[in-house]
Structure formats: C-alpha cells, structure tokens
Amino acid sequence: MPDTVPDRANSSVLDVEAVRRDFPILSETVYGKPLVFMDSGASAQKPRQVIDAMKNCMEHQYSNVHRGAHYMSAATTDAFEQARDRVARFLNAATPDEIIFTPNVTAAMNLVAHAYGRAFLKAGDEVVVSEMEHHANIVPWQMLAEATGVVLRVAPVEDDGSFRIDRFAELLNDRTKLVSITHCSNVLGTNVPAKEVARLAHAAGAKVMFDGAQAVVHGPVDVQDIDADFYGFTAHKLYGPSGLGVLYGKLDILNSMPPFLGGGDMIDKVSFSGSTYKDAPHRFEAGTPAIVEAIGLHAAIDYVADLGFDAIQAHEASLRDHAHERLGAIDGVRLIGTAPGKAAIISFLVDGLHPYDVAAVLDRQGVACRVGHHCAEPLMDRLGVIGTVRASMALYNTIAEVDALAAAIEKAKKMLA
Numbered sequence: 001m002p003d004t005v006p007d008r009a010n011s012s013v014l015d016v017e018a019v020r021r022d023f024p025i026l027s028e029t030v031y032g033k034p035l036v037f038m039d040s041g042a043s044a045q046k047p048r049q050v051i052d053a054m055k056n057c058m059e060h061q062y063s064n065v066h067r068g069a070h071y072m073s074a075a076t077t078d079a080f081e082q083a084r085d086r087v088a089r090f091l092n093a094a095t096p097d098e099i100i101f102t103p104n105v106t107a108a109m110n111l112v113a114h115a116y117g118r119a120f121l122k123a124g125d126e127v128v129v130s131e132m133e134h135h136a137n138i139v140p141w142q143m144l145a146e147a148t149g150v151v152l153r154v155a156p157v158e159d160d161g162s163f164r165i166d167r168f169a170e171l172l173n174d175r176t177k178l179v180s181i182t183h184c185s186n187v188l189g190t191n192v193p194a195k196e197v198a199r200l201a202h203a204a205g206a207k208v209m210f211d212g213a214q215a216v217v218h219g220p221v222d223v224q225d226i227d228a229d230f231y232g233f234t235a236h237k238l239y240g241p242s243g244l245g246v247l248y249g250k251l252d253i254l255n256s257m258p259p260f261l262g263g264g265d266m267i268d269k270v271s272f273s274g275s276t277y278k279d280a281p282h283r284f285e286a287g288t289p290a291i292v293e294a295i296g297l298h299a300a301i302d303y304v305a306d307l308g309f310d311a312i313q314a315h316e317a318s319l320r321d322h323a324h325e326r327l328g329a330i331d332g333v334r335l336i337g338t339a340p341g342k343a344a345i346i347s348f349l350v351d352g353l354h355p356y357d358v359a360a361v362l363d364r365q366g367v368a369c370r371v372g373h374h375c376a377e378p379l380m381d382r383l384g385v386i387g388t389v390r391a392s393m394a395l396y397n398t399i400a401e402v403d404a405l406a407a408a409i410e411k412a413k414k415m416l417a
C-alpha cells in the first residue's frame with residue numbers, strides 16, 4: 001500500500017469527511033456555491049453534538065442553577081458543575097474551583113485587570129503585553145493604566161511574526177508585576193512559548209496570564225505544566241456556543257482577589273451593614289451564568305477530545321503547509337506570518353489590491369474569510385499594512401478547500417487587475 005493512503009485504523013489520522021458530516025452548516029451553499037468556511041478564527045462552526053446537548057438541556061433538563069430546591073434545579077446544577085469539571089480536565093487545572101465562567105475571553109481579561117490589577121498593582125508597576133495582542137488583551141490594561149498609573153510595556157515581534165523570547169526577557173525587571181500575552185496570534189498564527197514566558201515572568205517576580213482564545217483550538221494546553229497564573233479562552237472558537245468564556249486562575253490567587261461584579265450567587269451573606277463573598281469560582285460569577293452554553297462547551301470539549309489533538313494537529317499542519325505552498329506560489333501574494341510551527345491561520349495580501357476587494361471576490365466564490373485589522377490594530381501598524389485577508393482553518397477544512405481558496409485568489413487577481 002502506498003504510504004500516502006491514510007491508515008484508517010490509526011487514530012492519529014483525522015477522518016475529515018466524517019467530521020464534516022457532524023457540522024450541519026457545512027452543507028450550506030452561498031451564492032449557489034458550496035460554503036468554504038475559513039473564518040473559524042473569528043468564530044467556529046458547531047457540531048451537532050454541541051447543538052444536540054444544548055437543545056436537550058432546553059427541552060428536557062433546564063432550570064436556574066445553585067438555588068432552587070427542586071429536581072430540575074439540582075439536575076441542571078449538576079450538569080453545569082460537570083461542565084466546569086470538564087473544562088478543568090481540559091486545561092489540567094488542579095481543581096474545578098479554578099475555573100470561572102465569564103461571558104467571553106474579553107471578559108476574562110477585564111476581570112483580571114479589575115479584580116487583580118486594581119487590587120495589587122500601583123503607579124509605576126509594569127504590565128507586559130506583546131505587539132501581536134488582540135484588542136481584548138490591550139485595552140483592559142490601558143484602562144488599568146489610566147486608573148492606576150501602571151505602565152504598559154510591549155514585547156516586539158519579528159517581521160515574519162515570530163515571538164522573540166530574548167527581546168521579551170529584556171523588558172522584564174523588578175517593576176514588572178504582570179505579563180499578559182497571547183498564546184497564539186489570531187492574525188499570524190504564531191505560537192508563543194508559554195512555558196518559557198511563564199518561567200521568565202516568575203523569575204522577575206511577576207504573575208502571568210495567557211490569552212488562549214486561539215491556542216486551545218489548535219493544540220493541547222496544560223496550565224500546570226505552563227505554570228500559568230491566569231489563562232483565558234472563549235467557547236465559541238472551540239466549536240462551542242457564543243456567550244461563554246473561561247478564566248482559569250490559580251486558586252490561592254483567585255481567593256486573594258476582591259470580586260469584580262457584585263450580585264446574586266457570589267455572596268456568602270448580605271446585609272446593609274456589609275456583605276461577605278464566596279470563594280472562587282462563585283465569587284466571580286455574579287448573576288445567572290450561561291447555563292445552556294456551559295453544557296454546550298462540555299459537549300464541544302468532548303468532541304475535540306474524542307478526535308484527539310494528535311489527529312487535529314496533524315490535519316491542520318497539512319492544511320497550513322498546503323496553504324503556504326499554494327498561496328506562496330501565486331504571483332503577488334504576500335503571506336503575513338510565517339513563524340515556524342505556526343497554527344493554520346493564514347493572513348495574506350495581494351500586491352496592488354485592496355484586501356477588502358479581494359475578500360469580496362472570495363466571498364462570491366463561496367470562500368468566507370475575514371478581512372481588516374482583526375482587532376489587532378497595533379500589529380497592523382507594526383507590520384505596516386492597513387489590514388489583511390485572513391483564512392483561518394479549523395479541523396473541518398480540507399485540502400480541496402485550500403485549493404478552492406487559491407483558485408478564488410487567482411480569480412480575484414484577474415477580476416481586479
């Protein structure tokens with residue numbers, strides 16, 4: 001048997017056609033053409049396992065959590081807490097109490113900036129981010145800086161999108177109190193060596209947070225191995241529902257932090273002479289949480305875990321390599337972000353063509369890409385571009401779809417020439 005034929009018995013090979021059948025939306029057509037969905041970096045599509053879990057919850061087992069003294073409330077609370085437990089195992093947290101449900105990863109960053117930043121950082125202390133951060137990992141720190149006089153420092157990236165650990169290390173000093181860096185760039189696909197970042201941050205006496213919005217989708221994350229103090233991600237990019245994010249924090253740090261939002265569910269006792277708060281995670285979950293969404297995230301994590309990151313990574317690496325090869329061979333196409341070992345997030349420009357025009361032609365071919373600054377304006381400035389077209393791949397994309405992307409770019413060149 002030629003070695004190009006995948007061995008179906010080998011669990012490290014992804015059966016992409018079987019995977020695609022799990023995602024109902026992938027059989028849709030747009031403008032009479034098959035949908036080629038390459039905007040999963042903005043939000044991923046959902047497998048029917050996630051849709052069914054959420055539907056099942058709403059049809060058969062739904063109530064508010066942590067309060068009612070009745071069957072449905074107990075059952076829903078159980079399912080909700082099992083979702084927390086599943087997330088804890090997914091990240092290898094030491095205990096589910098380290099898992100806080102938030103509305104999205106943006107809220108996770110804001111929670112840390114408010115509850116940790118305002119309590120423990122003071123004027124002159126330094127927070128280090130990188131040039132390739134999403135606005136969600138810039139603006140909360142700028143707001144903290146305005147409120148407290150904390151100083152923001154920025155670790156540079158190379159022209160090819162690589163993160164230079166030595167240049168990052170040079171920024172650290174005894175004023176550095178917090179490092180908050182993306183684990184994987186949503187524009188460039190660059191993977192940041194999180195464990196090394198954490199080691200250096202800790203050696204400088206700083207706490208470290210990672211924005212894992214992209215990283216958890218493309219590879220396994222072990223917060224204890226990394227030794228992250230905080231780690232955030234967002235469910236909707238991990239094939240789960242929108243409206244839910246996760247903040248992991250080390251338990252002793254979380255319990256040392258004051259609450260961020262106040263209200264129901266987060267208190268121990270309330271009176272007009274003062275209130276006391278629960279411990280983590282509930283201290284940071286004021287109000288009714290995203291119940292159905294948490295159950296959906298549980299199903300999404302099970303889905304990804306069943307396929308296995310070995311298979312997912314091998315498949316996505318082949319998509320990335322094929323995309324770099326095909327797009328790189330098109331005259332005038334410039335790939336933005338070619339760091340070694342990057343994720344299958346392909347940003348590019350076509351010489352002489354506005355990225356919005358290119359994306360519009362791709363769209364008419366059924367190829368859905370994102371275009372613009374990707375919520376990373378400082379990175380666009382650093383790279384000297386107004387924006388990029390971004391084809392962000394997921395476990396359900398195929399080599400044939402990458403070929404369709406390349407063909408659509410050729411068409412855009414002809415039409416817009």
Ligand SMILES: *Cc1c(COP(=O)(O)O)cnc(C)c1O
Pocket residue numbers: 041042104105106107134136137182184185186211212213214234237245
């Ligand atoms: C998408 C994304 C975010 C923001 O996610 P939300 O769900 O909108 O909060 C933050 N960081 C990175 C790296 C992202 O890709």
